Amino acid sequence: MRASLSLMLAAAVVPLLPLPAPAAEVCSSSQSTVAETGCVIAALKTMDQSLEKALARVAKEAKEVPSEVFQTLWRDNLTGFYKTSADPKAQASAFRAERRKICAYAKSMAFQGTGYxxxxxxxxxxxxxxLLDQLKP
Known part of the structure; x- marks a missing residue:
């Protein structure tokens, strides 16, 4: 199952080459490599904090759904099919791990030697x- 999740995420990355404007706007590529690297790392940390908050909100909303059937299906889908957890921190951690693999794979597919x-x-x-766009209320 984890391999199929990786393949699904890889398919999502293909349209990202070249990157669309939103990520390009976060940090200017006209900066030095060191400055740009620091900028994108800081932006990713900030975005990861937003992701954890969004996942926590979704988990809270899911707990408030009055149906026990929904709760069971939601947990079973996350833990069974996606091999993750209903815990938002564990979900964020699993997403970050898969995200890094997919992006490294995309870089190797692009066959460009610099700027890894x-x-x-x-x-x-x-x-x-x-993902944040999908989690918006």
């Missing part, structure tokens, strides 16, 4: 933004 860290971090920003 910046490319993968911008890719991670895009994937995280996509």
């Amino acid at each position: 860290g910046i490319f993968t971090t911008r890719c991670e920003l895009e994937l995280t933004q996509t």
Whole structure:
């Protein structure tokens, strides 16, 4: 199952080459490599904090659904099919691990020799933004 999740995420990354404007706007590529790297890393940390808050909100909303059937299906889907957890912190951690793998894979597919860290971090920003967009109330 984990391999199929990785493949699904990889398919989502293909449209990210080249990166769309939102991630490009986060940090200017006209900065020095060191400055740009620091900028995209800081932006990713901030976005990860937003992701954890969004996942916590979704978990809270799920707990408030009055149906026991929903609770069971929600937990079973997360723990069974996706091999993760109903715990928002565990979900965020699992997402970050898969996200890094997918972006590293995308970089290797692009077959470009420079900018590995910046490319993968911008890719991670895009994937995280996509998930945050889906988690909006």
